[in-house]
Amino acid sequence: MNRVRKIHMNRNTLVEEFIEVLGKAPKVALFSHVSPDGDCVGSMLAIGLALEKMGKEVSFYNPSRIPSNLEFLPGSSRICQQLPDPQPETLMFVDCTDLGRVNLSMSDISKVSTVLNLDHHISNQNFGHLNWVDSQASAVGELALTLINLLGVEIDGDIATNLYTAIVTDSGCFQYSNTTAQTHRLAADLLDKGIDLSDIHHKIFDQKPLSQIKLLQSALNGLEIHAKGQLALMTLSLEDFHKSGAEQESSEGLVNHARGIAGVEVAVLLKEVGPLEIRGGLRSNRWLNVSEIAAQFGGGGHSRAAGCTLRVPIEEAKKRIIAMVEEALRIGRDY
């Protein structure tokens, strides 16, 4: 095959070439990104299990440990933190915007390998020889399901469990705005394979470590409401993490408890990650562009979700954030 990047290739031709490369490959190495989530792990495993059903030799790589709530995924114990050596001729990257997401650079890739890049991020860097990037897909799992169907592999319960997990996690249980009619139709096809819905949901979502619940408790105990109910702010000190026994990553999603309060436009979680290092996570519900607020502190993000770091004591960080948000709310709307 032609080894130049085929970015602007017709979609059907591109998909056909993906199928052709995979069809011919005796060995395939699959890669997924650091801080693995349900979509990259589930999609990678589903594709790998499908390729194995075609008689291929498959290896699975992820630079991080797989989170405990995803360990139930069929094939998950096969995922290695060591790069395949030697590298097979066909490498496939799943859900990775660029090689940096796998802690790799171009020099790590064998010159004779064909690089397949399957992703749904609009910011994908098209680093592969073939780049199947579809930002309309709620999850790479949608593309993986299409791919497996086109490879002609019968989807069994194990593959379906992986694909369903990929889709349900990246679409936020079909709640995020990236969810489309197609997302639901694909989920329906997977349910037809007889997967155990309650078991999957229980394993993915319902098993939080006690430390995470204690961290939520600390966050709620520090909840403050400002700007006539439009700003809800929570803080987590190093001491809170220490007392609860929770890791820094456990605070992910906590800000949504503040965002979900009726009347709140902006929710903020300030967490102390080190002495004089306060990380702020900002969310808005309807109209305020929080990336502009984050930018004032040298951070950035999207209009409804942004972040920044303040190198001041936590009480001072709180004062500055409150003042800035109140000002933005005042400018945006008279209140």
Next chain:
Amino acid sequence: MNRVRKIHMNRNTLVEEFIEVLGKAPKVALFSHVSPDGDCVGSMLAIGLALEKMGKEVSFYNPSRIPSNLEFLPGSSRICQQLPDPQPETLMFVDCTDLGRVNLSMSDISKVSTVLNLDHHISNQNFGHLNWVDSQASAVGELALTLINLLGVEIDGDIATNLYTAIVTDSGCFQYSNTTAQTHRLAADLLDKGIDLSDIHHKIFDQKPLSQIKLLQSALNGLEIHAKGQLALMTLSLEDFHKSGAEQESSEGLVNHARGIAGVEVAVLLKEVGPLEIRGGLRSNRWLNVSEIAAQFGGGGHSRAAGCTLRVPIEEAKKRIIAMVEEALRIGRDY
């Protein structure tokens, strides 16, 4: 039409008769149950709006106030707490196992009326002249969508918003085990109508009153772990409700925070609803039949969700529940 209850009628004939009765009716009164939820309100409104598009005069009845998170539903302001007077010839009950769910009895129903009963509860009492009861449906919304399609009414954005709300709430965002491939396919059809997914989810799920978050805070502050991590118990005193400003109903769902802790088999929420009146909500994750525990205290329910009332001080109730759960866990499994 024949006024005897047609319980064992062939399903197709039954649905045809539903369509025939509704097709001929100039006026239809719709009824939904007390403590209204997204399914009964959304399904009732969708059917009513569809019937109005057919040129019929429609009234909407619910004995309770519509919860504020459902007030955005198109047509919701039309719902009355007063019974239609005079009653039209055609009455349709939506999502009601029996007339008691609408705070009515047979004597409240005009003798000349035809009663249509559309429901998905297996325990439905078949109280109508025509009873379309399908316990395979995750929500009455699924049946309402089928009905509207069969009536030949084009589903517009307002109807789709109501139906989607019905389905997403009763299937627990497609997470409950009642969710089927058909549930997803119907949701896909509704998304095709161009409904605003993030707006609907935000309105239904993301706008909790501050008092409810404060109640969660109290519940977490009282969280106790017993039986080597298999039992998680939370208590809410009258004082907790008073301090948070929350209603008794606001505690609904709080027990899931305890149920979701890794390793927990049984979660209990004890709430003081009056002096010496402690209501216990019990949930289990995998194997313990909590309805048997509830039965020991004169309560009941299902194997994974049950409830009971103890007429003792809250500390005493806690002791008794812990002892009983520990005993059941010990008998069920050596630990």
